[in-house]
Amino acid sequence: MHMKKKSKKFSKSDRKLLIVPLAMTAAMVIFLSALFFPVISDLTSIGAMFFSDKQVDYSKSYENIFVPTNNDSDTIDASKVEFPTINKQFGELKIEKRDVNTKLFFGDASVPLRNGVGIYAGSFIPGYGRTILVAGHNNTYFNGLKNVKKGDIVKINTSYGNYKYKVTDTKIYNANSKKSYDLSAKEENLIMYTCYPFDQLGITEKRFFVYAKKISGPKIVGLYD
Amino acid sequence: MNITKNPKFKPVMYTILSFIMGICILGCALLATARFTVLNPDFYIDRLTKTDYYADLGDEITESLVDIGNASGIDESFFNNLVDDVTLRKDVENYITAFFSGESLKINTSEFQKTIRTALDNYISRKSIDPSTVSESSINNFVKEATNIYVSNVQLKYFSQIQKSVLGYIPKVNILIFVTALIAVAIALFIFFTNEWKHIAIRHIYYSTASAGLFLLIIPAIVFLSGMISKLTVLTRSLNDMYTAMLKAVFIVILVIAVLLIVISAALWIIHSSMRKKASS
Numbered sequence: 001m002h003m004k005k006k007s008k009k010f011s012k013s014d015r016k017l018l019i020v021p022l023a024m025t026a027a028m029v030i031f032l033s034a035l036f037f038p039v040i041s042d043l044t045s046i047g048a049m050f051f052s053d054k055q056v057d058y059s060k061s062y063e064n065i066f067v068p069t070n071n072d073s074d075t076i077d078a079s080k081v082e083f084p085t086i087n088k089q090f091g092e093l094k095i096e097k098r099d100v101n102t103k104l105f106f107g108d109a110s111v112p113l114r115n116g117v118g119i120y121a122g123s124f125i126p127g128y129g130r131t132i133l134v135a136g137h138n139n140t141y142f143n144g145l146k147n148v149k150k151g152d153i154v155k156i157n158t159s160y161g162n163y164k165y166k167v168t169d170t171k172i173y174n175a176n177s178k179k180s181y182d183l184s185a186k187e188e189n190l191i192m193y194t195c196y197p198f199d200q201l202g203i204t205e206k207r208f209f210v211y212a213k214k215i216s217g218p219k220i221v222g223l224y225d
Numbered sequence: 226m227n228i229t230k231n232p233k234f235k236p237v238m239y240t241i242l243s244f245i246m247g248i249c250i251l252g253c254a255l256l257a258t259a260r261f262t263v264l265n266p267d268f269y270i271d272r273l274t275k276t277d278y279y280a281d282l283g284d285e286i287t288e289s290l291v292d293i294g295n296a297s298g299i300d301e302s303f304f305n306n307l308v309d310d311v312t313l314r315k316d317v318e319n320y321i322t323a324f325f326s327g328e329s330l331k332i333n334t335s336e337f338q339k340t341i342r343t344a345l346d347n348y349i350s351r352k353s354i355d356p357s358t359v360s361e362s363s364i365n366n367f368v369k370e371a372t373n374i375y376v377s378n379v380q381l382k383y384f385s386q387i388q389k390s391v392l393g394y395i396p397k398v399n400i401l402i403f404v405t406a407l408i409a410v411a412i413a414l415f416i417f418f419t420n421e422w423k424h425i426a427i428r429h430i431y432y433s434t435a436s437a438g439l440f441l442l443i444i445p446a447i448v449f450l451s452g453m454i455s456k457l458t459v460l461t462r463s464l465n466d467m468y469t470a471m472l473k474a475v476f477i478v479i480l481v482i483a484v485l486l487i488v489i490s491a492a493l494w495i496i497h498s499s500m501r502k503k504a505s506s
Contacts, residue, residue, distance in 0.1 A: 017497070021431075110288075201354060202297050202298075202360060205363075
């Protein structure tokens, strides 16, 4: 008697029904990748600009790296200086006679100006031997500038040193005047500015500038070693 | 020997046709997804309604206005409820509709400017502000800057640069959807009617739908398992909400189409198996 063969769980035909679609899918991936490689490559490059493992912080909080110091030396090595990055508080600025006592930030966008005064990122920090351009709002932290006179002392305290500047002049310029500051100056100078007139409602077209020269504080050395 | 009479020729030909049909089904599915999502204004409007986009956008505009308020001697409290949610939503929806209909993307800010000027007048009288400190040009500068902030936030970033290209693509996508669907149907009919054994024809059609379904399944699987969408980093929270919601929706649509194709493939498998049993008996 001829015994019927036990049917296998998956016949050859059933295996084909599983394997062929998988093989076809793989072939599609290879074929389409090769065909659209330039487009995929460009899209991947563009896409990489919008994706990051680092989470974006949308909050308006800021980091404070300022720690008061008693450093009285004439110089400080660059390796000992924690250079601030944008929106970090790294010091304080005071004009004691004129009721100016505020946090000092690096950068002059909304976070610094909301919480204190900020150094324009295209200028320099104290100790660099160049121009330090500081902005602040006239109705908040730089309101005291309206009373500043020649000879007033401005103190900037940072974690790496304490600096003093003497006011040499005040001037009023239009907001987009190029004559108001010189970022290429080769000696350390401080320029503070704010909207003018003070206490006026709205966005004014003029700016009030206070110019000061450095009188003490450590020079940062070893910058280009 | 006539190659077409070679018994190995027909299976090879049908397999190649299946492959081409699979590519067409895949193309049609992806193009249709694009047409009914990222190339469709209703998709944007619907997605934006389902996220916190308008709330976040309102907060962002208010924050930026507070910053210029600080530069203008105006209290933060002035800006509470200044940005009206209803007007904001209307302006964004009009912007999206104008984008897809090829109209100018200029935003009508007359209502916003009117609101801000009225609020300023009330603020000045409420605070008994000295008229000598109120200069018409400074107020105008403030209103102009505030309006610029409002407009730049309502306008979706990069949309004005891509409007012409996107509108050019839409008719081409419509044609391609039709063409790929037509080719897929034509190949299916050819396979079916030129095959003596109908269960073999069904099998070849099954190969196309199954491979297209598997391919489509890979795309959202990679995206969702890698957590790619959560790594999106866009300039503002509101835009991040918007693009995240839209990307998720697009890949879910692809996933649904993939599942549909796999279900169709399963049905074809069953039909093929039952027809094969009948044929062999």
